[in-house]
Amino acid sequence: MKQPFGSAVLEAAARLLAPFVLLFAAYVVSHGHSSPGGGFQGGVLFAAGLLLVKLTRGDPSQWEIGPRAALVLACSGVLLFAGIGLLPLAWGGSYLDYDAPPLFADPVAERVLGTVGIEVGVALAVAGIILLVFDALAGWGEPERSA
C-alpha cells in the first residue's frame, strides 16, 4: 500500500474516526463479558482502525504497525492464550481451568479474570493477523517487502 487514497475529506474523516474506532475496540473486548462482543470482534475493530489510517495516509503513517510488529502481536496473542491455559497445570488443575491457581478466594472471580485474559489474547492475535494478511494481500506486487 504505497499509494494512499488520500484526499482532504478522507483524511479529516479518518483523523476524526480512528481514535474512536480504537476506543470502541477496547470497549468491545472488555465488555464481551456482559454484552455482545469479545476478542474476535474487538480485534477486528482494532485492526480496522489502524487500517483506516493506513488506507488514507499510505504506508509510512504515524500509526504504522509493520508486518514484523504485526507478526509479533499475533504470536504474543496466541502465546498469551496458550499460556493462560497452561498455568493451571502447575496447580494440579486441567488445561484452561482458570480457578486452579489460588489467586482469589472466589473461584468465579478467577474465572472472570481468566476469561478476560484469553479475550485479550484473542484480540491481539486477531488484530495482528488481520494487519499481516492485509499487508500480504496489498503488497503482493512486491513480495520482498512483506515481512
Next chain:
Amino acid sequence: MTAYAPVLIVVVPLTAAALVPLAALVSGRLARAVALLAITAAAAAALAALVAVLEHGAMRHRFGGWPPPWGIEYVVDPLSGLMALLVAGFGVLVAVYAGPAVATAPRLLNGAFHAMYLLLLSGLLGMVLTGDLFNLYVFLEISSLAVYALIALGSERATIASFRYLLLGTVAGSFYLLGVGYLYALTGTLNMADLTVRLAPLAGSPGVTVGVALIVVGLAIKMALFPLHGWLPDAYAFAPTPVTGLIAAVMTKVSAYVLFRVLFFVLHPAATTPDALALLGWAAAAATVAGSVMALAQADVKRMLAYSSVGQMGCIVMGFALGTPLAVTGALLHILNHAVMKGCLFLAAGGVQFRTGAARVPEYDGAASRAPLSVAAFTIAACSLVGLPPTAGFFSKWYLLVASVEQGMWPFTLALVASSLLSAVYLFRVVQRAYFGRAPQETGRARAGAAELPLAMLVPVALLAAAVVVLGLLNQAVVTQVIASALPALEAR
C-alpha cells in the same frame, strides 16, 4: 507429568507454533531448534501416554475442569495413543528429513514453514485425541489450512493443486460440520461418548442416517476414497517431498481413524445398517482396483505412489465395511503399516531424486548404483506394500483377505488380490530398472566416496525401512496389545 500427557501432546506443538516465528526473528537456526524440540517433546508425551494407557487403561482430560457433555474432553486409549505416537513420531522423522532443504530458505520463511509444520501436526494430533465432534472439526480445519500452505510451497503448479484441495477440503469440512449439526439437532450433544448413548434409541431415523452419511462423505473426501480422490494426485505430486511424505503417511490415515471412531464408537452398532456399510464396501473395492490401475498408468514416481495411496485407502475402508473383528483388525493394522511403508516410499523416492535427479520411472535406470541405500529402502517398503511375507504389509493384507473369504465376499477378495498383483507390477518395474537398468552415461561423474544423502535425510529413510520389517515381526504384539482393546465395541454386533 504423565497425567498431563494427553493435553501436552497437542498443546506443546501448538504453543511452539506461536513461538517459532518469534524465534525466527532472531535466527533461523533457533526457530528450527524450537520446532524440533517441540515435536520431540510431543512424541515423548505420546509415548509416555501410550505406555501408561497400556498399563492402567484409558486416560481422560477435561478441559477447563468441566465434566464431559458440557466441556470438551480428550481421550487416550491404546488405539488413539498409538495413532498419536505414529503422527508425532512421523513428525520428528520428517522434520529431520526436511532440514537440509529448508535450511536454504530465507530466515523468516524458515520460521513460517516450521510454524506451519507444527500447526499441521497439532491439528492432526488434536483430531486423534479429541472426544468431541465439534472440537474435531476445529482441529481438522487447523490441519487443513496448514497443509494448503505447505503444498503451495512446492512450485507454481502446486498453487493450483493446493487451491483445488482447498475447495474440496472445505466441502469436506462443511459436510462434516453439517452432519454434526444433524446429530446435534437430534441429540443435543457433541460429546462422542454421550452421543453413543443418546443415538441408540434413534437408530433408523432418516435424520441420523443423513447426518452420518454427510460425516462419512466429508471424511471420505479427506481420505481420498475413490470417486472423491480428485485432489490427491496433484497435491502429492507437486508438494515438496517432505510434506508429501508426511501427509501421505499420516493425514489420510487420521481421517480413516476418525471414520473408524464414528462408525464403530459413536454410532450404536445397530445404527450402522449392513446395507449402508455394504455400499461403502463396494465403493472401497472399486477404489482398491481403480487406484492400482491408475497407478500403473503413471510415469511420474510420486504420482504413481499417490494413486497407489488411493488404492490402499480402499483396502482400509473395505476392512471397516466388512465390519467383523478380523476385518477391522486388518484395517487398523493396515492404517499403521501403510503409514510407515508409504512414508518410507515417498521419502526414499525423494532421496533418489535428491541424488540422481530421477523423478520419472524411466529415469530410475541404474539408480541403485548411485543411491544404493535409498533404493534399498524403496525396495523393502515396496515388498511390504505388495504384501510379501516377512514385511508388515503381508499381515494386514492377510487379515483382510481371510476376513473377506470368511464373509464369503468374493469380489472383495478378488479386489485385494488384484491390487496386490498390480502393485507388484508398478512397484517392481521401478525396482527392476533401479537395479538392472543401464545407467545413463554421466554416472562416472558421481563423486566416489561422497555420502549418498545428507545424514539428516538418510537416517529417517533408514529408520522407516527398519520399521517396516520390525512392524512385520511385532505385528502380533500390536494386534493383541493395542488393536484388540478397540474391538470389544464390535463384539456386540
Next chain:
Amino acid sequence: MTGTWVAWLHYWLTGGLLLVGLYGMLAAPHLVRKLMGMNIMQTSIIIFFLGLAAKTDATLPIVPTDDPAPAAAAYINPLPHALMLTAIVVGVSTSGVALALILRIHRHFGTLDERDLLSKLRE
C-alpha cells in the same frame, strides 16, 4: 407455529442455500466464483446451526443482573452461537488463504478461468 410446514422451512431454505453454493463451486469456471460458492455454502451451515438455537418466545442469551434464577426456556440456546462464532472464523480464514492462492495463481498464469488454466497446464 409448530406442526405446520412453516416449522420446517428453515431446514429447506438452509439446505437450498447450501446447494446453491455447492452448484456454484462445481459449475462456475472462474476461481473467484468458486470461492464465492464456497462462502455461500459455509454461510448456509452457519444459519442452519443458528436455527437450532431458536426457541419460541425466548430472548437473547444475556442474563441481566436482576434475574437470579434464569429459566432455560426464557433464553435461546447459547451453544450453537458459540460454535458458529468459531465456524465464522474458520470461514474467514479459509477465504483468506484461498484469496492468497488466487493472487499467486493469477500472478503466474495470468488467468483465473479454469478452462484457460487447464489449457496452460497441458502445454
Next chain:
Amino acid sequence: MKATAFALTLVAAAVFIHASSALPAFGTADAPASAHVSPRYIERGYEETGAHNLVTAVLADYRGYDTLGETTVIFTAGLAALLIIGAGAAWSWEGRPR
C-alpha cells in the same frame, strides 16, 4: 460438468428434504438441542463463570479449548497467507533438494 453438477444438486436436495422431516420443528423449546446440554449453560452459566453474556460463557469457559483452536485457525491462516504470497512466493522448493 454443469449437467452432472445439476443432477448431483437435485439428488442432494431430495435427501435434505427427506431428512428434514426427522428434525425438530423450528423454535421448539424442548427439542433435544435445547433440552439436553444447553440448559446448564443458561441456568448456571452466570453463577459458574461470572459472565452475563452466555455466549461468552460457553465460548471462553465451558468450551474455551475450542476458542484456542479458533485462534489457532486464524493464526494459521495469517501465516499461510504470508507463506503463500509473502515470503514464500520468492522462494520455492523447485530446483532445491526436493
